[in-house]
Amino acid sequence: MCWRVGSGAMCELRPARAEEAPALRQMVRAAYAHYVPRLDREPAPMLDDYAARIADHQAFVLEADGALQGVAVLEDSETGLFLDNIAVAPVAQGKGLGRQMLAWIEAEGRRRGHQRLWLYTNEVMAENIAMYQRLGFGETHRAEEAGYRRVFFEKSL
Numbered sequence: 001m002c003w004r005v006g007s008g009a010m011c012e013l014r015p016a017r018a019e020e021a022p023a024l025r026q027m028v029r030a031a032y033a034h035y036v037p038r039l040d041r042e043p044a045p046m047l048d049d050y051a052a053r054i055a056d057h058q059a060f061v062l063e064a065d066g067a068l069q070g071v072a073v074l075e076d077s078e079t080g081l082f083l084d085n086i087a088v089a090p091v092a093q094g095k096g097l098g099r100q101m102l103a104w105i106e107a108e109g110r111r112r113g114h115q116r117l118w119l120y121t122n123e124v125m126a127e128n129i130a131m132y133q134r135l136g137f138g139e140t141h142r143a144e145e146a147g148y149r150r151v152f153f154e155k156s157l
Contacts, residue, residue, distance in 0.1 A: 011097070013104050016059035016071070021051040024059060024071050031087035038124045044148060045085040048073070058084070062101055070097050072105060080116030080154070081109035102135060109157045117157055120150040 016024060028050070032043045053059040053073050062070030069092040073085040083105055088098050109117045121128040123142065129151055133139070137153035144150070 011062055011064040011069070011100075013060055013062050013070075013072075013101060015057060016050070016054045016061045018051065018054055020061060020068065021054055023068050024050040024054075024061065027068060027071055027089050028085065028087045030090050031093075035122070035125060039122065039148075041147075043122060044146065045073075045087065048085065062088075062097060064092070070101055072101055074105065074108065076112060076114070077118075080118050081105070081112060081114040081157075083117060083119040086119075098131075099135065106155070106157055114157055116154055118152065118154040120152045123149040123151050 025048075028045050028048070032046050035043050036046075050059060050071075058073050058075055060072045060074065061068050062072075068089065070088045071085065072083065072087075075082040075084055083102075086098060086101060086105070088101075106117055117137075118140075119132070119137070121132065123129075129139075132153045135155075137155045140152045140154050142149065142151050
């Protein structure tokens with residue numbers, strides 16, 4: 001998928017390449033860094049193995065004018081397409097890229113034959129909770145997993 005952003009920069013959302021694993025890890029760490037004080041620990045996406053995600057064909061990157069600006073990790077599940085992680089590089093935040101990535105992810109879920117897109121965020125990430133609600137996701141439940149208090153959302157595709 002390609003589209004124009006801002007003053008005409010071309011963007012592409014594509015599968016991540018093996019050599020991009022360190023850049024994905026760095027981008028996710030930068031995007032989630034401000035949550036560390038709220039959680040008193042690193043959020044789960046900061047601990048993920050992006051080389052393995054790429055090898056499993058689960059990692060996608062948003063590239064704009066040759067620079068990586070976003071990452072999404074998708075998993076096919078029996079209950080729908082699971083969005084394990086979505087992050088936008090701090091320098092690219094506030095430009096609508098996350099919303100555009102989510103629109104692509106919804107289309108990808110339908111293309112893969114899923115009826116549902118689901119995800120979770122941490123309960124202290126209030127801005128994420130509000131954003132998912134604004135974008136039509138409904139909260140399904142809350143649970144503690146791996147020491148994280150998670151808020152689960154879903155959206156029909």
